[in-house]
Amino acid sequence: MSADNGIYILHTKDGYRVTHAQAIENIEWQPDESGFNLRTLYNYFRDSVCYKSKKEASDRAVELYEEEISGPCGIVEYGISFIEATHIEFPSEQPSCCKNPLRTSTDGQVQCYNCGEYLDE
């Protein structure tokens, strides 16, 4: 089984955010015009401090890397990567749903397959 995890540094207009995540490709699943799925991006990075410098963000990434390596999982498959998104602002609150919701219906309720949001139809 693959860990499919990495430490990611997201660079947006306002600074840098750092997270440990699995399946990072989800941030580009069903993107809007920004090239990202902003709701997923928000969910992945919202718990991070916003660092103003690349140096601070990199230091935090190394710290997280070492925590993961010495943790129960013991592996960081993709190491540390930068995600350049300097054309966007990090959302200030959770976007209500993806710009292109993928409707799926279960038990009579319509839900977005991408983000899990329930949609009123």
Ligand SMILES: [Zn+2]
């Ligand atoms: Zn959605």
